[in-house]
Amino acid sequence: MAQHNELGKKGEQLAVDFLLKENYKIVERNYRFDKAEVDIIAKKDNILAIIEVKTRSTKDFGNPQDFVKPKQIKNLVKAVNEYVIENDLESEVRFDIIAVVKENNGFSIEHLPNAFYHF
Template sequence: MAQHNELGKKGEQLAVDFLVKNNYEIVEQNYRFEKAEVDIIAKKNDVLAIVEVKTRSTADFGNPQDFVKPKQIKNLVKAVDAYVIENDLNIEARFDIIAIVKAKNGYDIEHLKNAFYHF
C-alpha cells in the first residue's frame, strides 16, 4: 500500500479515537454516495457531525484543512443530503474537518467545527 494511503488510514483512526474520547458516537465510516466519500459521520447531543479527515506528514506545504476543495465540498453536501434522506433523519448537521499533522512525538490534531458549510 502506498505510504500516503497508510498515513490516511492512520489519520482516520486517530480522528475516530479523538472523537470517541470527546464523547461523539461514531455512526458511520467511509460512507459513499456517487463520487463522494464521507470519512466519518458522528453524533454528539442532537448534532450530526460530518467529518472530513485531512492528514499530512508535514505542514510545509500548507495546513491539512487547506486541501479541502470546493468540488469536494459540493460532493460531500450532496452525499450527506442523501444520507439524511436515506435514514429519514431530522437532525442538525454540521461539517467539520479534523486536521492531523505528524509531529516529532506523535500527531497534532485540530478539530475545526462548522468548517465549510452549515444547513
C-alpha cells in the same frame, strides 16, 4: 499499500479516537455516495457531525484543512443530503474538518467544527 494511504488510515483512526474521547458516537465510516466519500459521520447531542479528515506528514505545503476544495465540499454536501434522506434523520447537520499532522513524537490533531458548510 502506499505510504500516503497508510498515513491517511492512521489519521482517520486518530480522528475516531479523538471524537470518542469527546463523547461523539461514531455512526458511519467511509460512507460513499456518487463521487463522494464521507470519512466519518458522528453524533453528539442532536448534531450529526460530518467529518472530513485531512492528514499530512508535514505542514510545509500548508495546513491540512487548506486541501479541502470547493468541488469536494459540493460532493460531500450531496452525499450527506442523500444520507439524511435515506436514513430519515431529523438532526442538525454540521460539517467539520479534523486536521492531523505527523510530528516528531506523534501527531497533532485539530478539530474545526462548522468548517465549511452549515444547514
